[in-house]
Amino acid sequence: MKRGRFRKYSYPPWLRLCRDVCHQFIIPITIVQAVRTIFLPTSFDVLFLAILILLAVAFYFDYV
Structure with a gap:
């Protein structure tokens, strides 16, 4: 199976927005x-913060 090239501009306009x-x-x-x-550290807050940090790094390096 041949994989297509990833193009971030091929997303629909609503998804890009x-x-x-x-x-x-x-x-x-x-x-x-x-x-x-x-x-107020709880386990949910720490997990949620880790997810937000990973998402911010992914946006910074243009992985998302």
Whole structure:
């Protein structure tokens, strides 16, 4: 099976818009979650913060 080339601009417009909005708001949400995790750490908060950090790194290196 031949795999096609990955093109991020071949997404539908609504998906590109959703991706751009997520890219714009991921850093402020991560900072707020980090402050919340420092003051009231629960296992969910730590896991959610780790997911947000990984998502921010993926957006930074253009993996998403």
